[in-house]
Amino acid sequence: MTVTIQIPDERVALYQKQAQELGLTVERWLLELAEQNASDRSTARLQKTDPEEWARQFDAWVNSHDRNTPVLSDEAMSRESVYPDRI
Helix, strand or coil, rough: CCCCCCCCHHHHHHHHHHHCCCCHHHHHHHHHHHHHCCCCCCHHHHHCHHHHHHHHHHHHHCCCCCCCCCCCCCCCCHHHHHHHHHH
């Protein structure tokens, strides 16, 4: 099946950059986004994926996050801060 979409001019460069960072064409990147957001999110699909494809998809997911997100402090991640009533 072939689908044609109109991408606003101001988004073309952004989509090309994001796809290139993942080593994908814009078409493949958009297809992966569509697949990630499809209603069938069963784990059976991942179990059928070969390890190299799984790793590539995992890397794509990791790289899709904002690298400027602040990291939590050690105190915020401590057991005491997660379970304050179990000290």
